[in-house]
Amino acid sequence: MDHKPVVTRVPPSPTGHFHIGTARTGLFNYLFARHHGGKVVLRSEDTDKARSTKEFEKEIIDGLHWLGISFDNEDSIVRQSERASLYRSYLEQMIADGNAYLSEEESKNTPGQMVTVVRLKNPNKVITFNDIIRGDITFDTTELGDIVIARNLDDALYHLTVVVDDFEMGVTHVLRGEDHISNTPRQILIQEAIGAPRPIYGHLPLILASDRSKMSKRHGAVSLHEYQKAGYTKEAIINYLALLGWNPGTDQELFTLDELVSAFDIHHVHKGGAVFDIKKFSWFNREYLNKLTEDEFIAYITETFPEQLSSLPQYSEERRGRLIPVIRERINTRGEFHALTEAGEYDYIFDTPSYEKETLQWKNDPELTATLPRLQKAHELLSTADFSSQESLKNALWGYAEEVGRGELLWPLRVALSGKKQSPDPFTLAYILGQEETLLRITTAYGKIGV
């Protein structure tokens, strides 16, 4: 029975690439707000002038948009770097009220230099706040001391800006990473000092690396861009991220963003951290790739790296086009597609394969020459076959294959066409290669066997 409309916020700090964890926290704020018919506001926490950049800010905002996460202040995104005078007025009021004071001391950043920082006058009390995910959490703030809330009147620090902005922007629910739990008591102290109401807090479990520590660069890819580049679709990313630390209470696993909005229930958020499992993530990606039409799939493959297809020789557009669906069947991501073609896995489609003639021998045959008549018969059948589809080719050969033995015919035929022991089935191969090349390779095969 919430009477106040819900307002959540996503406050990235543009001091680095768009972290996957930031994306998830943003997603949860979005889902919660939209589920309750409320608002989500975006705020750039760029008070650290030394580390914040416009480029990072753009990357993060673009990333959020790419994922489909929209905000209610799209045209007036709040930048803390532009609100110094607002923070100054709060600082002055706090000092006037005796809740903060100017303190002249040696700079921690540049030792030897004296500076005048603003410190909060800590009332030294025990604070208990209710976390919608974890229940009551109690801290004794005494040990915090008089925390520094601004480098000077015009240079406010994180804790102050967060509290002021959440208040000014009417934020009702603060959903953030578990790593902020210990920041909460000091922010509550500031709230009380400026007379701001306490929002409802909810601390989300962290995304963990496989060693169960907070996922960071040293564990590998952490930025959204890296996954985007590897070919993870936004649908898969949203879906997988939503299910890390949250469950719908049913067995459903595949969700669109809109479905997540209606299914989202903050009470189904877990307390323990969740290990990021790239295997399951890839499975989600594959699920979404499977929904693509062939044209969409080709667009997907060439989306960010048109040159990826160039690892497949250009000279045979036709074979390339027929090969793509075959590769599609065995990849989860664009990156895997790239790896396969780069590794030359399908070179035999474009270049005459080289192989030892012994490879042509079917395991049940006593000697290699046994395959000779079958290849000749296959050649004969294929000379008049309809090459317009895999099915028609299968029809052309199947009767004979049944008669002489499937493996007896199909095995040498595969090797003749691919030069490999592992490949798509011969019908598919023949279809991709086309009649002329198919017949040529069969001829080459029995030429190898010689007589």
Next chain:
RNA sequence: GGUCCUAUCGUCUAACGGUCAGGACGCCAGGUUUUCAUCCUGGAAAUCGGAGUUCGAUUCUCCGUAGGAUCACCA
């Protein structure tokens, strides 16, 4: 180390105090027209430990243990 948080298959997770502890990913086996892949079927796989409350604890309480987060003039 102080403070805080957490604890169900390898991983993500489900289970009004009463279930054969369920699902998914992955893995293994078998099958689906010859190999790989796909697909289908099946299988192995978990309640951190110890007390207590209770007729009955995965579930509630306490104590351990383990893991994590955080201890800035970063955010």
